[in-house]
Amino acid sequence: MADRIGAIVDHMNSTALSRNLLVLQDSGWIVSTFAEVRSRADFVLLVGAETNSRFPRFAERLIDPLDSPFSDGPLRRSVVYLGAQPKVPTSARVLDCPTARLGEVFGVLRCLVANRPLQASQVAGLDMEVLRALAAEMRSARYGVVAWAAADLDLPHGELIVQSICGLIADLNEPTRFAGLPLGGNDADVTANQVALWQTGLPLRTGFGRGVPEYDAYHFGTDRLLASRNADVLLWISAFDPLRLPPESDVPTIVLGSPTMRFAKPPAVFIPVATPGLHHAGHFFRSDGVMAIRLRKLTDSPLPSVADALTAIDQAL
Amino acid sequence: MLTRLKGGRIYDPVNGANGAVRDIYVRDGRIVAAPGDGARPDRDYDVSGKVVMAGAIDMHTHIGGGKVNIARALLPEDHRADLLARTELTRACCGHAAPSTLATGYRYAEMGYTACFEPALLPTNARQAHMEMGDVPIVDKGGYALLGNDDLLLSLMREGADQKLINDYVAWTLDVTQCIGIKVVNPGGINAFKFNARKLDLDETSPHYGITPRAILLTLAQALEDLGVPHPLHVHGCNLGVPGNVDTTLETISGIEGLPMHLTHIQFHSYGTEGDRKFSSGAARIAEAINRNPNISADVGQILFGQTVTASGDNMSQHRNRKFASPDKWVVMDIECDAGCGVVPFRYRDQNFVNALQWAIGLEIFLSVDDPWRIFLTTDHPNGAPFTTYPHLIRLLMDKTFRNEQLARLNPDAAAASTLGSITREYTLNEMAIMTRAGPAKILGLADRGHLGIGAGADITVYTDREDREAMFRTPDYVFKDGELVAKEGQIVKVTLGATHVVKPAYDRGIEDRLRPYFARYRSTRLENFAIDEEELCECGSSRLAVHQCRHARVA
Amino acid sequence: MSRLLLTLKAVPAIGVDCSPLTPARLAGMSSAAIAAIELQSGNRRLPAGELFDIAGEPGDTLVIRNACSKLDRIGACMNGGTLDVEGDVGAFLGAGLVSGTIRVSGGAGAFAATGMLAGTLHVCGSVGDFLGAAIAGDKQGMLGGRVIVDGDAGDRVGDHLRRGIILVGGNAGDYCASRMLAGTIAVRGKVGALPGYAMKRGTLLLAGAAELPATFNDCGSHELMFLRLFARHLASVDSAAASFAPRGERVRRFVGDRANGGLGEILVTA
Known part of the structure; x- marks a missing residue:
């Protein structure tokens, strides 16, 4: 997307x-x-x-x-x-x-x-x-x-x-x-970086605005993008940890997160999502970046996975 | 749906077609017999005068898994210089030395390749490798699991374990990692490096275990023979890149005692110590040994000039090679009492004596091995050069004049030290079809790939016969994967998912009872979480598991 | 002499890549053609004419007026001519500058002069972090030319600097001259923590005492011919940043960073 x-x-x-x-x-x-x-x-x-x-x-x-x-x-x-x-x-x-x-x-x-x-x-x-x-x-x-x-x-x-x-x-x-x-390896940070690397060839903090991948380790950090107002919308995903809330900013914010998330300032849109390794299968890289662990589905959830939600958003765009 | 490729010149060595003009019919992803009069093809491609081959198979290419992703992480500057723009069909990504998985699939398919085999899949890292390969679109994939430096095997050998137990461990490894072959890298050497050894010769005993590389090779080759695994033991030998290693390689060949063995990137193992610079070509001796020993096959690992990155399981050698890193950054890893890896960027320079001679040595081997069924076209991507250089390499092999022009531009001392200029052989289209299609399929045991006979998977590449073989092989007219047109004139026209090729030799499941406590005690993952099943493989992007026959099912 | 004037109409919402706007690229173009040049802004491409009022004749000199920190990559890879900017600019000012002169009346963002090959870059205000530094993955920052900053510079001035001269008239931030390979940096004001960190070679000239990493060794007081030549070299530079260069007096010479076997020098004037 x-x-x-x-x-x-x-x-x-x-x-x-x-x-x-x-x-x-x-x-x-x-x-x-x-x-x-x-x-x-x-x-x-x-x-x-x-x-x-x-x-x-x-x-x-x-x-x-x-x-x-x-x-x-x-x-x-x-x-x-x-x-x-x-x-x-x-x-x-x-x-x-x-x-x-x-x-x-x-x-x-x-x-x-x-x-x-x-x-x-x-x-x-x-x-x-x-x-x-x-x-x-x-x-x-x-x-x-x-x-x-x-x-x-x-x-x-x-x-x-x-x-x-x-x-x-x-x-x-x-x-x-x-x-x-x-x-x-917390919050799937290593996982996200590994996938970004293999799919695009570049790590996180890569943008696609030019139609080709563009990596900028400095300017494409979330905090800097928000502070410089070089982003005009924030999509925040936290399927694992309900305590990880989006940073304060005056940019419109969409959150895909655990249904137990509590906001001081409600985001423009909040879509509760299922938890990987509990409600659906997935993969997770351990801290050392070598061992990928398979996350299994343990129980049903009426909520969409992050992938389902993103696919639906992408199709609606 | 019935598709016809009409009037092409067929190069299909398995079925004895050497340029014969014949129509090919495809239905449901497979090649079918001519459907008799009256049957109208739904799709008809006029390929009159064009060269038609099976889809090419790269039997040794580092396309996925931990070390490739480390190489990607290491080289943002290389990626910035080779950006692939997003299209309606394909995603934005980066190419060159360690291309993204997406770029890998697109570019292989554009070149007429339809299957790629990752040769260094660490069992510990198998899940990542399969996830990455699942994100390599279009082409089929397979992997060779690494053994021979894992503390488990070495412990079993030190205890004098029965060959049958080791066979079970090998078969179990193939099964749970979903691989098609076994590879050994610097047998015992990666392990020895963890004990601070900096080299390990073929007959040197390893620290702690007291086992020689020769014994490891024999044990694993015997296991594959016993299990009937089609692909011989895939060997990256001792002393990679060390001048004088031609003797090691020749002893490795004789030391395997007639068992099937595949020597990979043999160019890097064919160096003598003659001359002023104590670096010379051992190609003639290596080629002679391959010609004389029908149990031996090899892929070349040709180097081509320019920037690349070397990514290997051989962290002992890579730690030695860090001094040549260009740009100066490198990674060495010890991994999970299982294996290791080393990633070192490198720029091969045509005016450098050693690099120029390495180039010549690779070509000498290609041109001096008589049997094209036992020598394979690889650059050990990306170690010798990125796979995108294959069309250039093909031209070097098929065009003597072109080859000699290139030779004349190299470091003159290297050119003088090589016999390459006197070699007149030019590979024919039929030999090229063997070396890049029929041969790899045969040595991997892929019965339905690498040929165009009835029942074969419809992986087909159609070229315009051009004198400039580089241009010809760079941009095929049509590439079909399982009967679907995926690339046309070098442009992706459809993005599909490829299958994962594996073998499943029979073994005694009781081996797990033996392995479980070891995993629980010394590994950081439980045995139950180690195995990858078909469902997971497909979640990772594989279209299906393609299980190939072993030569015989062992009686359990 | 012909001049082209581009006057920013309004502050753009998202940073704009202005690298297509250089004297050499615009030479000989009609106003309409210039107005049609598309500039990347986030995930959009905006015609230059939408952002700027265009006046004058394209030639050797390009003037950008009413500039602001949303204008990135001004003069990037510029090859020849003069680019005069009135106001502030954003990131990557003069990145990869091949030749010519860029002058900015205000301040600039991060990574100014990264990959610069030659020419002169003069910022009258202050600059952000990573002046003349390497971007992630590159082993070399600025490769040549002269950079003059009248105001302050941020952290990591000259990180991986390969060649060329950087003069800072005000203060410089932390890790000044970090991982420097060669070239010269001179700071007239104070420097932040750990100057010369992981320095390999090159010279960092400081106007006053600074706390150096423990991995620098004091090699005593010297009168260096280099400084006289350096002062003479800078005589033509019209900036306070150049005026402090010591003219003959003794300096204290520290060598490091010994942590990585480096033999760079930090010269501190008395």
């Missing part, structure tokens, strides 16, 4: 998503997936405050289990938090520093790992000797992992922090094996 009417397609989480995507488009990365981390990682660095609260099952399923198909005894796994006190208390080591300085901290770690001398004696409140020890520990890991949630790096140009993390990982793959683990 977006193709036919010349709309721009974005996702409610794409500001966070684009922090990873912009790095992929600029320098790429070395990453891993859940089962590898669970079975192999002998060192895990968790970046930001919320990796364990935003993704509660992540620690429970991937970090805590220490049985490995590759070692005879239990795996010895060091876990370090870097960036902020985790929201959920942990017994692991915590290196506290402001999120805004994380890129610089990873830059210093890159120098320490590669033995490039620096004059600085501390960075972001962290003593150089503490970081030197951390760098040494990372170098001696057999399979190390750095996990981050792009949503946690919630400041302008957060992609530069991700790029610094990925640079460190690439450096560490000279002497040993290391991989990143980007955490995301």
